[in-house]
Amino acid sequence: MGRVKTYDEALRQRLLAEAAQLLSSEGVGALTLRRVAALADTSTTAVYSLFGDKDQLLTAMYVDGFARLGRALTRARAGAPLEALGSVGMAYRRAALAAPHLYGLMFGGLAPSADAKQVADAAFQPLVESVQTCLDSGDLRGRDAETIATYLWAVSHGLVSLEIAGLVGGSLRARTEGYRDALTMSIVGHLP
Amino acid sequence: MGRVKTYDEALRQRLLAEAAQLLSSEGVGALTLRRVAALADTSTTAVYSLFGDKDQLLTAMYVDGFARLGRALTRARAGAPLEALGSVGMAYRRAALAAPHLYGLMFGGLAPSADAKQVADAAFQPLVESVQTCLDSGDLRGRDAETIATYLWAVSHGLVSLEIAGLVGGSLRARTEGYRDALTMSIVGHLP
DNA sequence: GGTCCAATCATAACATCGTTTCGATAACGA
């Protein structure tokens, strides 16, 4: 009974897509429920019915962002262990710079709920596994996989974050090489 | 002519202090002009007269935050070159964790104006100088001071940022040791 | 010393935001 639902999974995906597009093109300041709803040809009520809240819409974008990042890292794992690890590192920066506003949302204070943090940890796993593969093959040693992976994550996130904030000088090519250099240096520190 | 000014430098400092207190205790979401003005016993007009805008108030907090950070890093420079460099690194984390919301404001997307970025660069100089001292004394080698300093900054900022986001496990003591370990590892990579 | 005047500020109005309420709508069972 009742009338047919139009607040369905398809609309949810459309809202998420429009919100992501708006975030990407105009930044987090332009993310208003009225604009997102209008872009998806619906009313603001849809957001409350499908997400519950603006914060929960942002959390959904946060979760989606980490899921995409995790898949991008997994896709990058190819070749010999050390080579794959380097590829994962470069893919991390590529994903972040492709959607800097989303990246800012993912790491920008928004206190993540317990399950949201779980998604972030899941996105982190491809890196841990890649490090573990290097440990197993004897290409790396000295610390456990999680410790080394956290360290590499910090280097990557740190440099990317400074770069997005405009605090790293040089041309795009120079910054890319600087990132590759920093990554190599960090990996070299764990060679046998 | 006219009446006596009450929107003076003292009120400006008071507004900045109250805003910082509010940010520190309740986060960026609680930073409303009406609350800040009420805490400083004035009206919202004062903010517009003294800062021009809410964004410019936030920018002033951003600038103040980097200035404090720079002073904290400068204060930490003591002892032999390598020892001083390590102290600067540990002081960086201490300053960030002491005011995580402010730290988030400083690195959280807020597109910094050209002169605001200059302040951030200035805060970064104590680290560059500390690295340069190590290069001059022969304790470090292999890259120029700015490159090494940027790398160390990335490691520090990355780990601190992940820690604030709740993405680094372990107790506070374990995280402190993990940070010290990462810092040491990053410096060791540049030993002669 | 009284009167104007211009600078200065507190108050109130405005547009917009997130959120909630409410009446209109539309399918299903009787």
Place this chain on the structure above:
DNA sequence: TCGTTATCGAAACGATGTTATGATTGGACC
């Protein structure tokens, strides 16, 4: 056919950033 009930769009509400308005104040001038 009709009533019931889930569902939705529009409008209302409080709060926010911002701007306009009018009251207030202290010196300048006669």
